[in-house]
Amino acid sequence: MNLENIWSEIKNMYDSVRVGTSNEVESYIYKGIKIKKVLNKITILNTKKRGDHYQEITAEQYEAFISYGAKYGAYQVMTDNYQDSLDKIQTKIQNEINIRNNMKHFIALKEMRTTLIQKYVDANKIKQELLT
Numbered sequence: 001m002n003l004e005n006i007w008s009e010i011k012n013m014y015d016s017v018r019v020g021t022s023n024e025v026e027s028y029i030y031k032g033i034k035i036k037k038v039l040n041k042i043t044i045l046n047t048k049k050r051g052d053h054y055q056e057i058t059a060e061q062y063e064a065f066i067s068y069g070a071k072y073g074a075y076q077v078m079t080d081n082y083q084d085s086l087d088k089i090q091t092k093i094q095n096e097i098n099i100r101n102n103m104k105h106f107i108a109l110k111e112m113r114t115t116l117i118q119k120y121v122d123a124n125k126i127k128q129e130l131l132t
Helices: 002-010 059-068 068-100 103-131
Strands: 017-019 025-030 031-037 041-046
Touching: 002 025, 002 031, 002 059, 002 068, 025 041, 031 103, 041 059, 041 068, 059 103, 068 103
Parallel strands: none
Antiparallel strands: 017 025, 025 031, 031 041
């Protein structure tokens, strides 16, 4: 599969959203990724990184798109984002235990971690189903 096939796959998905008004730039958002086509160059961006200026996905994530398709690739980016968030929350929990010792904040962080773990597990299940 190549980027052109991924482009058409996402473009034809029911739950992808077309973004942009320019004739030169056409883009779609699907499950936390933005795929855009500028003058026949296709780029996939991660919408969960860097605020308003989205960051391009990694080479490993591009490989997931090319090897397994658009849906699997989108879920790969999603699980990577969840893993990053879990790592940040874990650091904050350690900071809370060792330095601040604020019980309310500690409990809130633990609840956030539990929610993220559940989302991560659900996304991984979908990825496994897509492989079979």
